Amino acid sequence: QVQLVESGGGLVPAGGSLRLSCAVSGRTFSTYAMGWFRQAPGKEREFVAGISWSGGRTYYADSVKGRFTISRDNAKNTVYLQMNSLNAEDTAVYYCAADPYGLGSKTARSYMYWGQGTQVTVSS
Numbered sequence: 001q002v003q004l005v006e007s008g009g010g011l012v013p014a015g016g017s018l019r020l021s022c023a024v025s026g027r028t029f030s031t032y033a034m035g036w037f038r039q040a041p042g043k044e045r046e047f048v049a050g051i052s053w054s055g056g057r058t059y060y061a062d063s064v065k066g067r068f069t070i071s072r073d074n075a076k077n078t079v080y081l082q083m084n085s086l087n088a089e090d091t092a093v094y095y096c097a098a099d100p101y102g103l104g105s106k107t108a109r110s111y112m113y114w115g116q117g118t119q120v121t122v123s124s
Contacts, residue, residue, distance in 0.1 A: 009118030022096030033104030
């Protein structure tokens with residue numbers, strides 16, 4: 001059973017920063033591609049950032065490129081999302097997701113395991 005637990009969300013003023021963490025249970029984390037998605041009220045879930053199993057490849061949604069950074073620590077079974085220069089449009093519930101086949105994708109259906117989400121609210 002693979003479990004993902006996000007943390008680090010909260011309320012932050014526009015222009016501020018947050019770092020989200022996602023702790024993943026299981027011995028094969030280092031083989032998973034990982035992704036972050038978000039869902040704002042009344043909107044569909046959207047891709048934010050992804051990282052390959054080794055961390056050697058990262059990719060981002062255009063809306064966050066240059067502001068967000070995804071990283072992982074395979075020794076700690078954890079993936080991170082550093083979010084800088086936050087604005088009101090970044091307000092959403094953020095989810096981490098695991099792709100056990102290690103391929104990585106910007107498509108939610110490629111990911112088998114999901115966390116419960118953490119709320120990020122940016123005040124303007």
